[in-house]
Amino acid sequence: MASQSPAERLFTLTCCLLAAPVVGLSKQDIFASVMGYQGVESTDALEKLFDRDKKALRSLGVQLEVVSFDAFEDAENQRYRLAKGDFTWPKELQLTPAQLGILELAGRAWNNQQFAQSARSGIGRLKSRGMVEVDRQLSFIAPRILARHAAIEPLTTAIENQEMVIFEYRKPDGSRRLRELAPLKLRLIQGEWVLLAKEASEIKNFLVRRIISKVKNTGAGFAAVAKEEIDAAEADLIDFTNSQVARLTTAADSEAFWHFGGESTEVELNYMDEALLAEDLLEFGSEVTVISPASLAKRIEQALEQVVISHA
Amino acid sequence: MPKQELDGVAQFDLALQIVGLILAEGDKTVAELSEIFEVSEKAILRAVNAIAQSEDLTRCETHFYLNDDALADGYVSFSSGSSTLAGPPKLSNRQSSALAIGLEYLAAMPQFAGNTDIAALRELFTTGDAPAVKLPESRLVRQIQAIQEALETETALECEYQNQLGERSSRVVDPLRLDFLGRHHYLRGYCHLTAQVRSFRLDRILKLERLQQPISEVARNSAVPEEVFGQSDQEHLVQLEVQPEAAEIFWNFPTVNEPKLSGDKLVGEIRIGQLESLPRHIVRYGGMVKVLAPAEAKELVRAFAIKTREAKVG
Numbered sequence: 363m364a365s366q367s368p369a370e371r372l373f374t375l376t377c378c379l380l381a382a383p384v385v386g387l388s389k390q391d392i393f394a395s396v397m398g399y400q401g402v403e404s405t406d407a408l409e410k411l412f413d414r415d416k417k418a419l420r421s422l423g424v425q426l427e428v429v430s431f432d433a434f435e436d437a438e439n440q441r442y443r444l445a446k447g448d449f450t451w452p453k454e455l456q457l458t459p460a461q462l463g464i465l466e467l468a469g470r471a472w473n474n475q476q477f478a479q480s481a482r483s484g485i486g487r488l489k490s491r492g493m494v495e496v497d498r499q500l501s502f503i504a505p506r507i508l509a510r511h512a513a514i515e516p517l518t519t520a521i522e523n524q525e526m527v528i529f530e531y532r533k534p535d536g537s538r539r540l541r542e543l544a545p546l547k548l549r550l551i552q553g554e555w556v557l558l559a560k561e562a563s564e565i566k567n568f569l570v571r572r573i574i575s576k577v578k579n580t581g582a583g584f585a586a587v588a589k590e591e592i593d594a595a596e597a598d599l600i601d602f603t604n605s606q607v608a609r610l611t612t613a614a615d616s617e618a619f620w621h622f623g624g625e626s627t628e629v630e631l632n633y634m635d636e637a638l639l640a641e642d643l644l645e646f647g648s649e650v651t652v653i654s655p656a657s658l659a660k661r662i663e664q665a666l667e668q669v670v671i672s673h674a
Numbered sequence: 675m676p677k678q679e680l681d682g683v684a685q686f687d688l689a690l691q692i693v694g695l696i697l698a699e700g701d702k703t704v705a706e707l708s709e710i711f712e713v714s715e716k717a718i719l720r721a722v723n724a725i726a727q728s729e730d731l732t733r734c735e736t737h738f739y740l741n742d743d744a745l746a747d748g749y750v751s752f753s754s755g756s757s758t759l760a761g762p763p764k765l766s767n768r769q770s771s772a773l774a775i776g777l778e779y780l781a782a783m784p785q786f787a788g789n790t791d792i793a794a795l796r797e798l799f800t801t802g803d804a805p806a807v808k809l810p811e812s813r814l815v816r817q818i819q820a821i822q823e824a825l826e827t828e829t830a831l832e833c834e835y836q837n838q839l840g841e842r843s844s845r846v847v848d849p850l851r852l853d854f855l856g857r858h859h860y861l862r863g864y865c866h867l868t869a870q871v872r873s874f875r876l877d878r879i880l881k882l883e884r885l886q887q888p889i890s891e892v893a894r895n896s897a898v899p900e901e902v903f904g905q906s907d908q909e910h911l912v913q914l915e916v917q918p919e920a921a922e923i924f925w926n927f928p929t930v931n932e933p934k935l936s937g938d939k940l941v942g943e944i945r946i947g948q949l950e951s952l953p954r955h956i957v958r959y960g961g962m963v964k965v966l967a968p969a970e971a972k973e974l975v976r977a978f979a980i981k982t983r984e985a986k987v988g
Contacts, residue, residue, distance in 0.1 A: 366727060367682060367685075367720075367724070368682030368683070368685075368686070369682045369683075369685035369686040369688075369689060369720065369721065369724045370723070370724040370727045370728070372682070372683070372686040373686055373689045373690070373724040373725065373727075373728050374727070374728040374729065374730075374737070376686075376690070376759065377728050377730070377737040377757045377759050378730050380757065380758050380759050381730065381735075381756060381757060381758055391732065394731060394732050395730045395731050395732040395733070396730075396731070397727070397729070397731055400731070418682075418683045418686070421683065421766070421768070422683065422686075422687055422763065422766050423763050423764060423765065423766025423767065423768075423769070424763050447764075448763040448764060449759075449760070449761070449762075449763045449764070450764070451761075451764055452764075455798075457795075458791070460791050461791045461794065461795055464777075464780065464789075464791050464792055464795060465773060465776075465777075465795060467776075467780060468773055468776025468777045468779070468780055468795075469772070469773060469776055470776075471776045471779050471780065472772065472776060477768070477771070477772035477775065477776075478772075479684060480766070480768045480769045480771070480772040481769065481772035481773055481776055482712070483684060483687050483688075483691075483769060484765050484766075484769030484770065484772060484773050485773070486687070486688065486691045486711050486712075486762075487687075487690075487691055487694075487761075487762045487763075487764075487765055487769065488765075489691070489695065489710055489711065490690070490691035490692070490693075490694030490695045490698070490761050490762055491694060491698065491761070492695065492698040492699050494695070494699075494710050499826075502822075502825040502826075502850070502851050502852060503785075503822075503851070503852050503854070504851050504852065504853045504854070504862075505779060505780060505783065505853070505854040505855075506853065506854065506855045506856075507775070507776065507779050508855065508856040508922070508925055509775075510921075510922075510925050511921070518768075518771050518775075519768075521771065522767035522768060522771055523767075532919065548775060548778075549778060550775075550778050550779055550782050551782070552782075552857070553782070553856055553857030571918075571919050571920075571921070571922065572919055573918075574917075574918045574919065574938070617836060617838075617840065617878065620836070620877065620878070620880050621877045621878075623812065623813050624813050624880070625812075625813065640960065641958045641959060641960070642958070644954075644957050644958040644959075644960060644982075645954045645955070645957070645958040646954070647953075647954060647957070647978060647981065647982040647985075648981060648982045648985035648986070651986065659986075662986070663983065663986065664960070665957075665960025665961065666957070666960070666979045666982055666983040666986075667983070668960050668961025669956070669957050669960060669961050669975065669976070669979035670976055670979045670980055670983070671961070672961045672964045673964065673965060673972050673973075673975050673976040673979070674976070
């Protein structure tokens with residue numbers, strides 16, 4: 363059995379690889395140098411252990427490069443080294459205590475969900491740069507991300523690795539089809555997760571909640587999309603949202619009246635998606651009347667009809 | 675943040691972080707490191723052990739020299755041996771994504787509108803500081819501001835509250851925390867009317883006034899439950915059949931078990947205090963959520979939809 367714990371073995375492996383010459387280390391060099399690989403019972407077990415360690419390093423952002431000096435060289439003779447630059451931090455990176463406090467809050471928002479550990483360790487790495495003073499004035503605020511959509515995890519991984527994905531998407535009119543696209547960014551807009559993705563040559567927005575199948579990786583990669591192109595698409599969505607206006611009236615002193623500002627029974631709202639707005643309004647029942655657009659009023663009528671039919 | 679126990683990979687990452695900090699800033703106590711990295715002292719000692727045990731067997735070189743005497747006195751002190759390791763690698767894609775999404779979430783909170791630190795951090799973590807949608811929430815912003823001031827000064831609030839059945843009450847609340855969950859803000863505080871820690875959705879607080887009186891000793895010693903859902907003596911189980919697009923309904927209520935996939939729909943049970951408050955939560959999904967049982971709940975939903983439809987028809 364290996365005589366080092368996984369943490370000790372990974373640490374020693376990293377130090378050995380960092381000290382390696384430019385040509386890297388062969389697998390045999392690594393197995394001979396790192397105590398944690400000594401005494402492993404079989405070659406097969408040793409190979410599996412090394413594969414696990416490579417994967418663990420990659421998951422932490424440490425890329426192991428495989429160096430081949432001869433195209434015909436077999437895998438046994440490949441050499442390994444750490445990718446240049448992984449340990450080089452941007453010189454200008456300097457955070458204030460207030461910014462670290464905000465980052466802690468951003469990390470805490472994951473509240474033990476899937477990215478909580480990554481957020482925590484990310485903040486730890488920033489602190490290890492000597493930025494340890496944290497302004498915790500915001501400690502009484504407890505934001506909690508609701509990210510239980512099964513699609514969030516594979517989408518985030520695909521965005522990180524620039525991998526194409528495929529999933530089934532259903533529009534509010536009930537039409538459904540397979541979408542194969544390049545996922546670019548996940549955003550939270552008006553409390554909804556929105557995926558920004560490039561389908562064919564166009565950047566489009568997809569509501570994560572309307573993904574109705576598993577998100578699968580197609581195995582294909584995609585070329586990086588310029589930040590300017592993503593920024594423009596985001597700005598388009600915001601412009602679109604700000605241009606969509608619904609006019610409503612609320613019953614005086616009702617819950618809807620207070621919910622929509624408590625100042626006037628006449629309300630104007632901007633919205634990103636008419637079906638989502640209809641949901642928010644339906645919750646208030648007869649306390650809200652839609653003045654415009656007519657399509658929103660019609661949508662609400664149809665939704666009520668559906669509820670009556672499904673609960674007959 | 676609560677101190678975490680770590681698996682092997684996280685323990686390794688912590689060892690890298692400790693190397694970075696000690697080499698940058700000099701010796702620290704185990705207690706200081708535990709505080710800074712928000713892990714237990716045991717985890718710090720394990721990570722320090724990983725650093726101390728690291729050597730290259732082929733070259734017979736020790737990577738770091740740990741000062742054992744200092745460690746016996748509670749100090750972590752070491753110097754580089756043959757290692758060129760100076761700290762952890764840059765943030766991984768996953769770490770950056772986790773922080774970027776967290777920042778995105780904070781940026782959507784009205785109290786952080788226009789916050790320059792968040793804007794700078796979003797630029798740094800690659801999300802870019804995308805412009806926000808304008809929202810008419812001046813009342814909400816004023817409420818949040820008043821609550822934050824009360825939390826900072828540890829003083830009580832008086833609020834007029836309307837619950838989801840439309841019942842109104844006036845009460846003094848000692849504020850303990852402000853939660854932002856999904857799309858809603860909640861004031862978590864010790865309620866003098868019920869003598870319990872309760873949750874108050876901000877859009878249901880009709881009036882809010884700051885009082886001069888300091889929060890009570892009972893409030894100071896009260897723990898805030900993790901969940902915002904209140905406990906009710908009489909709970910009803912409601913069985914639902916839900917399209918995937920409306921799966922969030924299972925996250926907005928306490929559930930009995932994880933909902934199960936039946937065909938292309940999810941079937942599961944939620945717990946609710948008063949059945950009368952159920953219809954609005956079902957009707958909002960316009961047929962994507964169907965009550966299977968009990969029959970009484972199904973009828974309440976149908977009646978709510980019919981009443982609303984009739985009111986709209988005129």
